[in-house]
Amino acid sequence: KNQVEQSPQSLIILEGKNCTLQCNYTVSPFSNLRWYKQDTGRGPVSLTIMTFSENTKSNGRYTATLDADTKQSSLHITASQLSDSASYICVVSGGYQKVTFGTGTKLQVIP
Amino acid sequence: EPEVTQTPSHQVTQMGQEVILRCVPISNHLYFYWYRQILGQKVEFLVSFYNNEISEKSEIFDDQFSVERPDGSNFTLKIRSTKLEDSAMYFCASSEARTSLYQETQYFGPGTRLLVL
Numbered sequence: 001k002n003q004v005e006q007s008p009q010s011l012i013i014l015e016g017k018n019c020t021l022q023c024n025y026t027v028s029p030f031s032n033l034r035w036y037k038q039d040t041g042r043g044p045v046s047l048t049i050m051t052f053s054e055n056t057k058s059n060g061r062y063t064a065t066l067d068a069d070t071k072q073s074s075l076h077i078t079a080s081q082l083s084d085s086a087s088y089i090c091v092v093s094g095g096y097q098k099v100t101f102g103t104g105t106k107l108q109v110i111p
Numbered sequence: 112e113p114e115v116t117q118t119p120s121h122q123v124t125q126m127g128q129e130v131i132l133r134c135v136p137i138s139n140h141l142y143f144y145w146y147r148q149i150l151g152q153k154v155e156f157l158v159s160f161y162n163n164e165i166s167e168k169s170e171i172f173d174d175q176f177s178v179e180r181p182d183g184s185n186f187t188l189k190i191r192s193t194k195l196e197d198s199a200m201y202f203c204a205s206s207e208a209r210t211s212l213y214q215e216t217q218y219f220g221p222g223t224r225l226l227v228l
Contacts, residue, residue, distance in 0.1 A: 034216075043115075043202050043219030044154065089154065101154040 002027040004092050004102035012108045017080055021105045023073040023090030031093040035064050035075045038087045038104070047075070047088075080109045113137045115220035117203050123226045124193055132188045132223045134203030143186045144204040144217060145178065147171070154202065160186065193227045200224050 004025045013019050025033070032051050036044035048057040048064040050073070056065045061078045077084055090102040116135045124130050136143050145157040158168040160178055177189045186205075190197055201224075204217040 036219075041200075041222070041224075043204075043221050045219070046216045049216060091154075099156050101156070103153045 002092070002094055002100045004090055004100050006088075006090050006102040006105050008105060009103070010106040010108070012110060013080055015080060015082055015109050015111050018076065018078050019080060019107065021075045021077075021088050021090075021107070023075070023092075023102055025071050025073070025090070025092045025100070025102075027071075027092040027094040027100050029094050030068065030071075033064075033066055033073050034091045034093070035062070035073075036089040036091060038089055040086070044089055044091075077107075080107075082109050082111065085109045115203055115205055115218050117201075117220040117223050119223060120221065121224045121226075123228065126195055126227055127192050130190050130193055130225065132190075132201050132203075132225070134186045134188070134205075134220055135184050136186055136203065136205030137207070137218055138184070140205035140207045140218075142166075142206045142217075143178075143180070144206075145188045146202040146204065146219075147199040148202065148222075149196075149199045157188075190225075193225075195227050198225055198227045 007022045030052055032049055034049045035047045037047055038044040047062050048059050050057050050066045052068045063076045066073045085108050087104040087106050089104045091099055093099050118133045143160040146154050148154045156169050158172045158178055159166045175191050179187050200222045202222045203220040206217045
């Protein structure tokens with residue numbers, strides 16, 4: 001069964017600090033992996049998308065990595081801001097439009 | 112910046128009633144999707160739609176559900192006879208025609224919160 005596991009489930013960090021969120025998946029075949037940011041009560045917003053040939057992708061203060069051999073991905077947030085408080089969701093596509101969402105990591109950035 | 116819009120933002124209905132959730136995808140997009148998110152749970156894929164037909168659907172998308180693109184701008188999700196467990200946030204998404212099979216960003220709408228009583 002295709003699964004996407006994320007850790008930690010929740011995280012609290014101080015404003016200005018860095019953090020790294022993890023994603024492990026068992027989806028096969030693999031097409032691409034995306035990280036989304038979802039504010040409470042809103043739709044997910046795409047941060048990065050990576051195919052099997054890409055190891056890293058950056059979008060401003062967000063940097064995603066992908067190890068297709070170990071089926072792991074991480075999202076690193078640099079110099080966190082209060083507006084980074086949200087759920088971060090890892091989404092893996094396996095084959096044509098088959099997508100599996102992770103349960104998300106709820107990040108809270110405090111002053 | 113163009114965005115996906117959804118109406119209504121909230122819908123309350125009685126069990127057994129039919130509901131239609133509406134979405135206006137980004138104008139030059141050709142692929143359309145519906146997802147749902149039960150409160151406190153992860154987002155789940157329901158269906159994808161291209162060229163006026165369903166291209167993929169999940170096991171959740173049973174005969175109670177249907178999708179339609181009635182005109183050039185709207186994309187609708189109909190639930191024929193709602194059940195209590197249909198209560199969730201429903202997200203519409205769209206993506207443009209792909210230049211590469213593996214590169215496609217889906218843009219999500221703000222969601223419709225459906226409550227079935």
